[in-house]
Amino acid sequence: MSDVLIIGAGVVGLAVARALALRGHAVVVAEAEGAIGMGVSARSSEVIHGGMYYPAGSLRARHCVAGAQRLYAFCASHGVPHRACGKLIVATQAAEHAAIAAIHARGLANGVAGLTLLDGAEARALEPALACVSALHAPGTGIVDSHALMLALQGDIGDRGGAIAFQSRVTRLIRTDGFWHARVNDDDLPFDAVVNAAGLGAQAVAAGVEGYPPTRIPRRVLAKGSYFGCLGRPAFSRLIYPAPVEGGLGIHLTLDLAGRMRFGPDVEWVDAEDYAVDPGRAETFAHAIRRYWPGLPDGALTPDYAGIRPKLTGPGEPAADFCIDGPAEHGLDRLVHLFGIESPGLTSSLSLADEVADRLFA
Numbered sequence: 001m002s003d004v005l006i007i008g009a010g011v012v013g014l015a016v017a018r019a020l021a022l023r024g025h026a027v028v029v030a031e032a033e034g035a036i037g038m039g040v041s042a043r044s045s046e047v048i049h050g051g052m053y054y055p056a057g058s059l060r061a062r063h064c065v066a067g068a069q070r071l072y073a074f075c076a077s078h079g080v081p082h083r084a085c086g087k088l089i090v091a092t093q094a095a096e097h098a099a100i101a102a103i104h105a106r107g108l109a110n111g112v113a114g115l116t117l118l119d120g121a122e123a124r125a126l127e128p129a130l131a132c133v134s135a136l137h138a139p140g141t142g143i144v145d146s147h148a149l150m151l152a153l154q155g156d157i158g159d160r161g162g163a164i165a166f167q168s169r170v171t172r173l174i175r176t177d178g179f180w181h182a183r184v185n186d187d188d189l190p191f192d193a194v195v196n197a198a199g200l201g202a203q204a205v206a207a208g209v210e211g212y213p214p215t216r217i218p219r220r221v222l223a224k225g226s227y228f229g230c231l232g233r234p235a236f237s238r239l240i241y242p243a244p245v246e247g248g249l250g251i252h253l254t255l256d257l258a259g260r261m262r263f264g265p266d267v268e269w270v271d272a273e274d275y276a277v278d279p280g281r282a283e284t285f286a287h288a289i290r291r292y293w294p295g296l297p298d299g300a301l302t303p304d305y306a307g308i309r310p311k312l313t314g315p316g317e318p319a320a321d322f323c324i325d326g327p328a329e330h331g332l333d334r335l336v337h338l339f340g341i342e343s344p345g346l347t348s349s350l351s352l353a354d355e356v357a358d359r360l361f362a
Contacts, residue, residue, distance in 0.1 A: 001025055002192035002334075002361070005182055007170050007205055009033075010041035011146065011349045012341050013197035014153035019353035020195075020360075021160040028191075029157070030168040030184055032201070037150045040199045041346065043275070043307030045227075045254045045265070047239065048072065048082065048142040049344040052089075052107025052115065053249065059322040061110045063348035063355070068140065070350040075144060078152040081257050087141035087239040088123055090132035092291045099243040100136050107138070114139045129235040131294050141239060145257060146346060170198075173209040175332060183208075193334035193360050200273065200310045202339050209335070216330055218323060218339050221311040223248070225265020226277045228285050228301040234259045240292055248309075249343075251288040262304055263289055269315055270308070277303035312340035322352070326359035336360050 002025050006017045009031035017027045033039070048071055051064035075082040091100045100117070107115045116137045118126075123135035154164065165184070172183035179190040196205045203220045206212055225248065234255065242250035248267045255261060263285055282301045289296050312320035323339035330337075336356050345352070 003028070003190075004193045004195065004360070005030060005170070005180070005189075005191040006195045006197055008039070008197040008199055008201070009036040009164055010039050010197065010199050011037060011150055011153070011346050012041075012199075012338065012352060013195070014150055014157065015349035015353035016195050016197055016356050017162055018153050018156045019350075019357045021157050021162045023357060027157060027162040029162070029164040030170050030182075031164060031166050032169040034166050036154055036164065037147060040307065040310060040342070041146060041150065043305055044146060044343070044346055046143055046146045046256070047254060047347070048084070048144050049347040050087070050107065050112045050138045050141045051110050051344070052103050052112045052136075052138060053244065054106070054110065056106065056109040059324065060344060060348070063322070063351040064344040065111050067344070067348035067351035071144070071347060072142070074152070074350060075149065080145060080148045080152050082142055082144040083257060084140060084142040085238055085255060086137065086139040087241060088118075088127060088130070088132075089136040089138065089241045089243070090123065090130065090292050091134045091243060092132050094133055096243040097134055100134055103244075104136050107136075112138070112140065127236050127238060127240070129293060129295055130240065131292055143239070143255060143257060144346075149346075170205060171208050173335075175211060175335075180335065194336075195356055195360060196335075196337040197341070199341065200308060202310070202337060206337050206339075209332075211332060212330060212335075216325060218312045218320075221314045222270045222273065223309040223311050224268040224270045224274065224306055225309060226268070226281055226306040227262050227264030227304040228277070228282060229304040230261040230263060230296075231300045231302060232297065234261050235293065235295060236261070242288070242292055251285055253289070253293070263301065264304070265307060273308050275306045275308070277306050279303050309342040310340060311342060322348075324356065324359065326362070328359065328362060334360055
């Protein structure tokens with residue numbers, strides 16, 4: 001049994017800690033904030049993704065497909081509220097047919113089950129308020145209570161003797177005498193192994209690792225995504241996604257577990273963390289939404305919340321894959337860094353966790 005430090009108590013850090021605890025390791029999760037899931041994990045769309053957007057063979061494709069299956073099973077076994085409501089990815093004009101067909105082909109290559117191409121009439125038969133010329137139906141997409149999920153992961157960690165140390169910031173890691181000596185607040189603590197799952201802070205943690213080449217630390221690119229709620233009764237029973245845009249999946253309609261509609265996220269490239277939602281963005285949101293829901297009432301959108309995605313690539317660049325940098329890549333024993341774990345990170349979390357555990361003790 002090894003003593004393992006996991007840095008970051010978001011959904012991925014908690015999943016990694018749980019996977020290691022299940023393997024018999026003694027785990028401590030160091031979280032800089034005062035509660036679990038206060039960073040990227042607190043501000044997601046809470047969607048269980050299917051895995052049809054990502055290139056075949058990529059980490060994102062592999063872990064999203066495997067992770068979704070495992071996440072549904074975990075939620076069922078742990079009483080985590082969730083629902084497989086399904087999703088329609090829609091083309092609102094003929095020029096978008098090719099994009100929808102490409103997503104379908106990619107999904108088939110990735111092993112996503114149940115995907116069906118629909119014409120406009122077939123899509124409207126499922127969702128009468130929808131305006132589109134074609135659509136891809138993904139019945140395996142769902143929604144989850146992300147905080148309940150993280151509480152369940154925390155419970156499994158505690159049941160196996162693991163601990164979460166809140167208000168604990170890791171600023172330095174030095175490898176000596178076969179141990180990682182971590183500077184946690186004002187204390188120096190030894191661990192056999194370390195996982196950096198710090199989300200938006202992953203690059204800063206990596207910069208504090210003695211012997212880790214600075215050239216291996218990828219640049220951090222911040223993409224802010226705002227969400228707007230919608231007044232009134234829900235007009236849809238499924239999630240509605242437009243054709244993807246640069247940096248994201250477009251301003252889409254998601255549902256919470258009570259059936260309430262919300263829209264987002266958009267993509268705003270920013271230089272610093274800022275979670276304020278600009279009410280003035282409602283006009284841009286309304287224009288995008290009315291392409292697939294012409295019935296959006298005037299004045300129905302209300303500012304909700306915003307998140308920051310820890311991207312590794314910026315505007316005009318191909319989207320980067322997840323980055324798992326372990327001992328086989330960087331040469332330092334028992335250290336794994338996770339960079340750029342954005343969507344579908346929540347969906348992928350349980351599958352990612354096992355790969356991280358495998359790499360940590362390979």
